[in-house]
Amino acid sequence: xxxxxxxxxxxxxxxxxxxxxxxxxxxxxxxxxxxxxxxxxxxxxxxxxxxxxxxxxxxxxxxxxxxxxxxxxxxxxxxxxxxxxxxxxxxxxxxxxxxxxxxxxxxxxxxxxxxxxxxxxxxxxxxxxxxxxxxxxxxxxxxxxxxxxxxxxxxxxxxxxxxxxxxxxxxxxxxxxxxxxxxxxxxxxxxxxxxxxxxxxxxxxxxxxxxxxxxxxxxxxxxxxxxxxxxxxxxxxxxxxxxxxxxxxxxxxxxxxxxxxxxxxxxxxxxxxxxxxxxxxxxxxxxxxxxxxxxxxxxxxxxxxxxxxxxxxxxxxxxxxxxxxxxxxxxxxxxxxxxxxxxxxxxxxxxxxxxxxxxxxxxxxxxxxxxxxxxxxxxxxxxxxxxxxxxxxxxxxxxxxxxxxxxxxxxxxxxxxxxxxxxxxxxxxxxxxxxxxxxxxxxxxxxxxxxxxxxxxxxxxxxxxxxxxxxxxxxxxxxxxxxxxxxxxxxxxxxxxxxxxxxxxxxxxxxxxxxxxxxxxxxxxxxxxxxxxxxxxxxxxxxxxxxxxxxxxxxxxxxxxxxxxxxxxxxxxxxxxxxxxxxxxxxxxxxx
Amino acid sequence: xxxxxxxxxxxxxxxxxxxxxxxxxxxxxxxxxxxxxxxxxxxxxxxxxxxxxxxxxxxxxxxxxxxxxxxxxxxxxxxxxxxxxxxxxxxxxxxxxxxxxxxxxxxxxxxxxxxxxxxxxxxxxxxxxxxxxxxxxxxxxxxxxxxxxxxxxxxxxxxxxxxxxxxxxxxxxxxxxxxxxxxxxxxxxxxxxxxxxxxxxxxxxxxxxxxxxxxxxxxxxxxxxxxxxxxxxxxxxxxxxxxxxxxxxxxxxxxxxxxxxxxxxxxxxxxxxxxxxxxxxxxxxxxxxxxxxx
Numbered sequence: 001x002x003x004x005x006x007x008x009x010x011x012x013x014x015x016x017x018x019x020x021x022x023x024x025x026x027x028x029x030x031x032x033x034x035x036x037x038x039x040x041x042x043x044x045x046x047x048x049x050x051x052x053x054x055x056x057x058x059x060x061x062x063x064x065x066x067x068x069x070x071x072x073x074x075x076x077x078x079x080x081x082x083x084x085x086x087x088x089x090x091x092x093x094x095x096x097x098x099x100x101x102x103x104x105x106x107x108x109x110x111x112x113x114x115x116x117x118x119x120x121x122x123x124x125x126x127x128x129x130x131x132x133x134x135x136x137x138x139x140x141x142x143x144x145x146x147x148x149x150x151x152x153x154x155x156x157x158x159x160x161x162x163x164x165x166x167x168x169x170x171x172x173x174x175x176x177x178x179x180x181x182x183x184x185x186x187x188x189x190x191x192x193x194x195x196x197x198x199x200x201x202x203x204x205x206x207x208x209x210x211x212x213x214x215x216x217x218x219x220x221x222x223x224x225x226x227x228x229x230x231x232x233x234x235x236x237x238x239x240x241x242x243x244x245x246x247x248x249x250x251x252x253x254x255x256x257x258x259x260x261x262x263x264x265x266x267x268x269x270x271x272x273x274x275x276x277x278x279x280x281x282x283x284x285x286x287x288x289x290x291x292x293x294x295x296x297x298x299x300x301x302x303x304x305x306x307x308x309x310x311x312x313x314x315x316x317x318x319x320x321x322x323x324x325x326x327x328x329x330x331x332x333x334x335x336x337x338x339x340x341x342x343x344x345x346x347x348x349x350x351x352x353x354x355x356x357x358x359x360x361x362x363x364x365x366x367x368x369x370x371x372x373x374x375x376x377x378x379x380x381x382x383x384x385x386x387x388x389x390x391x392x393x394x395x396x397x398x399x400x401x402x403x404x405x406x407x408x409x410x411x412x413x414x415x416x417x418x419x420x421x422x423x424x425x426x427x428x429x430x431x432x433x434x435x436x437x438x439x440x441x442x443x444x445x446x447x448x449x450x451x452x453x454x455x456x457x458x459x460x461x462x463x464x465x466x467x468x469x470x471x472x473x474x475x476x477x478x479x480x481x482x483x484x485x486x487x488x489x490x491x492x493x494x495x496x497x498x499x500x501x502x503x504x505x506x507x508x509x510x511x512x513x514x515x516x517x518x519x520x521x522x523x524x525x526x527x528x529x530x531x532x533x534x535x536x537x538x539x540x541x542x543x544x545x546x547x548x549x550x551x552x553x554x555x556x557x558x559x560x561x562x563x564x565x566x567x568x569x570x571x572x573x574x575x576x577x578x579x580x581x582x583x584x585x586x587x588x589x590x591x592x
Numbered sequence: 593x594x595x596x597x598x599x600x601x602x603x604x605x606x607x608x609x610x611x612x613x614x615x616x617x618x619x620x621x622x623x624x625x626x627x628x629x630x631x632x633x634x635x636x637x638x639x640x641x642x643x644x645x646x647x648x649x650x651x652x653x654x655x656x657x658x659x660x661x662x663x664x665x666x667x668x669x670x671x672x673x674x675x676x677x678x679x680x681x682x683x684x685x686x687x688x689x690x691x692x693x694x695x696x697x698x699x700x701x702x703x704x705x706x707x708x709x710x711x712x713x714x715x716x717x718x719x720x721x722x723x724x725x726x727x728x729x730x731x732x733x734x735x736x737x738x739x740x741x742x743x744x745x746x747x748x749x750x751x752x753x754x755x756x757x758x759x760x761x762x763x764x765x766x767x768x769x770x771x772x773x774x775x776x777x778x779x780x781x782x783x784x785x786x787x788x789x790x791x792x793x794x795x796x797x798x799x800x801x802x803x804x805x806x807x808x809x810x811x812x813x814x815x816x817x818x819x820x821x822x823x824x825x826x827x828x829x830x831x832x833x834x835x836x837x838x839x840x841x842x843x844x845x846x847x848x849x850x851x852x853x854x855x856x857x858x859x860x861x862x863x864x865x866x867x868x869x870x871x872x873x874x875x876x877x878x879x880x881x882x883x884x885x886x
Contacts, residue, residue, distance in 0.1 A: 352782040379784035391775040396797045396880055406783045439880040455783070 021192050021225050022048040022071070022110075027085035027095075029066050029075065029249075040066055040080065041249040048193065053219055053226040055240035055257075057233065059272075059474035060445070063249040064229045068195045070095070071227075072112050073102040089193070108138040111186035115198040117178035121170040127154075127181055128166030134185050153188040154181070156221075157214060175340075176207035180214065187218060194219075197229040204339035205501060209545035212238060231474065233276045234504075234547025237261055245269050257551045275479040276549045277504040285332075285511035285526045289587065292365055293327035294462060294495050295351075295382075299359035300324050302346050306569065319568045320346040322519040322576050323359065328463065328495050335498040335510035335527075337542065343519040343568070344499045348467045351497070352384050380410065383456035387468035389448035393440040399451050400436030406458040425454040429484060446477035453484065457492075465497045470505065482509055503546040507531045512587075515539045519568045520579050525588030535590040610877045620869030627863055631682035640673040642680035643831045647671070656849045666851045668842055674852065677833040678859055684834035688749050688818045689863070693810040695753035700760025701803060707761075708768025709791060722761045730755040731820065738826035748827050752814050760806045767802055771795055801875040808871035812864030835860050 029041040041063040048054050056064045069075050070082055073094060087094040089110065094102065106112075114120045122130055131150035132143060141149075147166070154162035157180040170178055179199065186194055196215065200208035216239060219226045228239055236243055236257065243260045245253040245268065253266045264270045302321040305314045321343040328334045336344045350357035353375050361368050368378050386392035393402055403422040407413055413421065423433035429450040440448055449469065456464050466485070470478040482505070488494050500506050506513060507527055514524040515538065523536040534540045570576060579591040611617050630637065640646070650671040651657060659666040665674040703722060707715040725733075737751045771777065772795070780790050819836020821827030828834045830841075835856045842852035 349778075354778055354781055376784045379782060382782075384779070384782040386775050386779060388775060392779045394776045394780075394794050394797075397793075398880075405780070405785075409783055409785050409789065441881045452779075455779075459783075 018049045018051060020047045021050050021089065023086075023088045024067070024071070025086045025088065027067070027070065027087065028083040029063065029070055029080065030083040031080045033079070037083070039083070039249060041070075043085070044246075044251055046244055046251075046254065048225045048227065050192070050225055051219065051223045053216075053228060053239055053241045055228045055230060055236045055243045056246060057230055057236050057243060057272075058246035058252075059231060059476060061248065062246040064246050065197055067246075068112070068197050068227060068229050071193075071195060072106060072110060073097070073099070074106075074112075104138070107134060107186075107191070108189045109191050110193045110195065111189070111191040113179075113182050113186050113194065113196040113199045116202045117175065117182045118170060120182050121178060123170050125169075126166065127168055127170065127173075131166070131181075131185055131188060135188050138189055149188055150184075153184040156187060156218065157181070157184045159184070174207075175203055176210055179203060179207070179211050183211070183214065183218070187222065187224070190222060191224065193225045193227065195227045195229070198231070199228070200235065201230070201232070205503065206339065206541055206545040208235075208547070212547070215239065232547060233273060233475070233549045237549045237551045237553070238547055240551075245272065261549065261551050271476060273549065275476045277479075277502075277508045279504050279507055279531070279543065279546060279548065283508065283511075283527050285528070287329050287332040287511050289327075289329055289332075291329060293362075294330045294332075294364060295328040295497075296362045296365075297324065297326050297347075297351075297359070298362075300347065300350060300361065301358040302343070302350050302355055314572055316569050316571050319519050319570055319576050321350065321357070322568070323578060324514075324516075324519075324521050326514055326521065326524065328497060330462070330495055331489065331493045332512065333489065333496040333498050333510045335500060335506040335513045336516055337500055337503060337506050337513060338516035339501060339542075341568070342516040344501075344516050345467050346519075347516075348384060348465045348497065348499055351465060352382060353378065376410070379406075380459045381462045382465065383459065383461040383463070384465040384467060385449070385452050385456050385469040388472050389445065389452045390440060392452055393448060395440050398437050398439055399443070402440070402451065403436075403455045403458055406455060410459060412459075421458065422454075425457055428457070428488075429454045444477075445473055446481060449473060449477075449481055450484065453481075453488075457488070460492075461494075463495045463497060465499070467499045468501070469498075471500065471502060478505070485509075503531075503542055515542065519576065520591070521589075522579065522591040523589065525585065529585055529588040533584070533588075535584055535588075607877050611873055614873045614877075616869045617873030620866040620873070623862055623866035624870065627682055627686065627859075627866070630679045631686055634676070634679040634683070637679060638673065638676040640676045642677050642833050643672065644676075645671045646673070656845075656852065658849070659851055665855050666849070668838070668852055669845065669849075674838075674855060677838055678835065678856055681833035681835045681838055681856065682859070684745060684828055684832060685815050685818070685836065685860070685863070687745060688752065688828075688834070689811040689815050689867075691746070692749040692752035692756065692814045692818070693807060695750065696756035696810060696814070697760055697803060697807050698757075699753065700757035700806070701764055701799070703757065704761040704764030705768045705791065705795065705799070708765040709772050709787070709795060711769070711772075718761075719765060722758055722765070725755070725758045726762065730758075730817075731824075734817070734821055735824060735826050738821060743826055743829055745828055745832075748818060748821060751821070752817050756810060756814060756817070760803075760810070763802060763806065764799060767799060768795060771798055800878055804871045804875045808864075808867040811867045812860060815860050815863070 024044055024046050027041060027044040028039060030037045030039050044067060046054070056067060058064045066075065066080070071087055071094065075081060082095045085095070128147065128150055131153060132146040135141070135146045135149050150166060151162055154165055159165050159177060159180050165173070173181065199215065200211050203211060212235065215226065218224065228235070230236060240257045242256050243254070244251055247268050253260065253264065253269045260269065261273065264273055300321055301323050304318040304320060306316040306318065307313065308315045324347070326334065336347060338344045346355060349355040351361060363378070363381060368374055400419070400422050403425055404418045407418045407421060422436060426433050426436065431447060431450055440451065443451065470481050473481060485496065489496065498506065498510055510527050512524070512526050513530045514521045515530065515536065516522070517538050523530055523534070523539045530539060531543065534543055568576070581589040582592050584590055646667070650667065656669055657663055657667040663673050663675070665678065667673055668677065703718050707718040734751050734755050737754065738748065741747045777790060777794060780794055815836055818827050818834060819840055822834060822837035823840035828837060830837065838856040839853050842849065846853050
């Protein structure tokens, strides 16, 4: 199951003997706005053959998702519409098919998997009922027969205990299991074409690995054609037979996957591929760790009480962060990696005082107290940059006011000097001072993150906590923002606490790394030590699971994953076992 | 890396300039202005007094006069000129609509935002009290309060405010609670902003659309509640006219003299509509993400 099914499909499937199941001809998609009709996708052409996996890759705004919605006939009416061209499926032109006929095709012949499995499933319906409902909507059969079909589908997606799953609700399953259920719904009717729109973007990297493996097996087993929409070139390299690269609604390049990665023709493709961070053996750190650390964290613990019952007593406790220790040195990038729920963001929130915590946090040897004055002083040396810049900026204030805000709060300077400082910061992060009067929604995602960085810099902090700060950005924009952070580090001797789930980014950006799992650090060391010589089983799993932008990479058989549902929730009175560490090398600690 | 990021260019305009461009908002403002003008200049606009019972205001059979040349909107059962009473009534109704509604909004905003932002024990206490007020029959409470105090225009306004803040508090509580969880509030905390600053600079501006909508909706509600209280004898005391009590005095004669109910009704609806139009436009104009649209 873990062997690469694609290797043979590349040689055997994409030949002329295999009939084309779907062709897109001169497809134009437009949107009606006050400013007139704007084209979103322009004269797109491609063919999809039976059994083939076609990846449509591109950055946000490239029109890749719109193309898939157009095939499904699900473009958001009335503003967005197909303006011209044809989508030929089974002698029908899907763009001209009436909705009633389209409804019959949808799900039955062409199925779609969405990004977020929790929103794609109905939370108040049992898994079994959702599956049988979908099956019976297309094929007249008894409830019992549909149930058998549903069970087969769940078995096909390799869900454990499929009979029990039929009776469960979506919230009882883990994220990966949910996405399996969504895939089971899509394949239950044995469609000819399956469209997967960013099917693994919302999933943890180890779960992503499982879902990608599953999709690959299913396409070969069932001879389905798969259209894979993704921004992740690593996923493209692993999954696709053929690739379409799109940019701003236009097809930039079309090639089979090996040709594309080996010899990209167009400059945009080359740029896109060069922006992708690659995993190697880690980078050597140049930071002196013999000095006094800038920040030193001892026995940091964050727990949340889960209350319940009539008397609202504490029934269980979430041990989000369980007595962890680490130091960050001046001018250093210290990365915390781990999957969702491992407590990495809670560490950031505890440091900035957003959540109450136990344990000691020392700044340059001085413990940070919890009174308001110390907290205020703390904000001047430690600043945070959040994941989603749009959410982290107050949309009703101009960006100039937002960047001046920290200076006003700390009562620094005069209105004029604050404006000068804001302008200077804007220049520094690569935005002109003339945009100070605009509002956050008038900027692109990368520009907004630059504004957040400018705001964080306003108080001249010594440490910036970057909580998944580049995760929501397109890969090319991500590269430029990381470059900016790197420049600031060199210029201002800035330290970073860099929190991320992306192993490749961490490896290329961090000096030292800590891997977190269930609220504790399982392995820590320099980037070269952790990535070059990973010791803990979980670190190895994370590294092995990261998608790799090289179509020739051969996968090792996957180690059996641990129970998906292990959680940091403990009954009252119980505490998680504290991990003990052994030292592998100087500064390289591994939990035993 | 030469990826060029572009953003649309929009020129910032002052709120008034943008408001001016909306025809419906201008129409609404005109109506409000006309009502104000009518209320203030009533003595100069009409030859009659609001409480003058005129001999020629009734037919020989003692029935009210239909709208005509002498009495533009007709007369009521006591032979008083309806137009005059509506103009003077505008004074009462505007005071009730603005003061009662304004006080209700202030109480509701205070309770809702405090409970939503700080939460905890006192937040729960405030919201349980709000629920209690919601479950309590508002009219009964208003009658009790009005009976305790000497009825005057201002007391009636305050009584209406004490029963009308509840819905606003409920809605703003929910909205504040969800706003407090948003990331930009967390970002402000990490910058060291105090609670007062977060509340006034970051939470309240996001609540203005809701406050404006409830404020404009509340105007018609309060005007009608005043009418109900007048009808029950605990509102504005006759013979002082208000739009509400003109309707209630005359509603039993609806079939014989429909104009007596129709004209004050139109006045209430028009005023409510005018405030709604202005409120809607104000909401859009104050929202920076709506710039350059409509």
